[in-house]
Amino acid sequence: MRAALGCKLHTGWAMLVALAGQPGEIRLLFRGRIELLPLDESIPRFVYHEAAELSLPRATALVNSAREAAQKAARLAIKDVLRELDSRGAKADVCGVLSSSTLVPDDLSRILQSHPLIHAAEGALFQQALISACESCGLAVTAVRQREVWSRAAAAWGLAEPELRKEVDAVRTSMGAPWSVDHKAAAAVALLAIKPALKPR
Numbered sequence: 728m729r730a731a732l733g734c735k736l737h738t739g740w741a742m743l744v745a746l747a748g749q750p751g752e753i754r755l756l757f758r759g760r761i762e763l764l765p766l767d768e769s770i771p772r773f774v775y776h777e778a779a780e781l782s783l784p785r786a787t788a789l790v791n792s793a794r795e796a797a798q799k800a801a802r803l804a805i806k807d808v809l810r811e812l813d814s815r816g817a818k819a820d821v822c823g824v825l826s827s828s829t830l831v832p833d834d835l836s837r838i839l840q841s842h843p844l845i846h847a848a849e850g851a852l853f854q855q856a857l858i859s860a861c862e863s864c865g866l867a868v869t870a871v872r873q874r875e876v877w878s879r880a881a882a883a884w885g886l887a888e889p890e891l892r893k894e895v896d897a898v899r900t901s902m903g904a905p906w907s908v909d910h911k912a913a914a915a916v917a918l919l920a921i922k923p924a925l926k927p928r
Contacts, residue, residue: 730756730812732805732822732866733917734857735873735909738849739764739772741857742909743804745812745819746917750884750894753918755902756817758910761804763797763853770796774852775838775845783836790835790852797853801860809864822861823916826854826870869920876912880919891915 728747735742745757764770771777774793778786812819829847831838838844858868871879881891895914899906 728754728817729921730817730819731917731921732808732819732861733913733915733920734822734824735913735916736825736850736853736857739853741853742907742913743808744910744913744917745808745817746914746921747817749921750886750891750918753894753898753914755898755914756812756815757808758905758913761801761808763801763804763856764793765796765800773849775848778835779839779845783839786839787835794852794856797856798859801853801856802863805857805860805864805866820866821869821920822866823869823871823876823913823918823920824854824858824861825873825876825912825916827851828872828874867920869916871916871919873912876915876919880915880922883919883922891918 730745730747733744733746740760740762743757743759743761744755747754747756764772770793774790778789781789809819827847827850829843831844831848831851838848858870861868877888877892881888884891895911898914
């Protein structure tokens with residue numbers, strides 16, 4: 728059974744769903760929170776906020792440590808989910824990731840001088856860690872802006888956006904709670920990611 732992952736990112740963690748099928752026949756295989764940093768809190772979640780209080784060399788070292796830790800944690804989390812899917816007879820080969828529209832410069836000193844860029848950089852750090860983890864596990868990644876995901880997923884399936892939202896909402900009826908806004912957004916991006924290799928309804 729072919730499956731897709733879908734991820735809604737937060738600072739230090741992500742809501743992840745795995746599903747198979749298509750609108751009208753959505754089968755939810757996994758839903759849950761995955762951690763993108765060590766659970767021992769050795770790396771601060773709001774790493775750029777903390778880095779802004781340090782000298783540039785120390786800030787650089789902290790950000791680099793956070794990036795490495797996030798990539799390692801993300802790989803472990805994705806591998807765990809893929810093993811869970813395998814135990815249920817499913818194999819994911821794609822992942823949809825909801826992304827930010829803010830471009831983050833490479834210059835750390837510039838980032839640390841701007842509070843909006845600090846927030847954007849923290850989001851980008853975890854987004855890059857998750858994408859890298861998925862690709863290292865053999866998943867093709869589709870990244871899409873959150874504000875565009877419903878319209879793009881609906882268009883991909885030849886549906887009106889309200890119809891797709893209704894189909895995704897219905898998962899709660901068949902599978903039960905929890906089925907939050909995060910779960911639904913992750914499901915939408917998973918449906919967008921899985922579409923190219925499936926036949927239309």
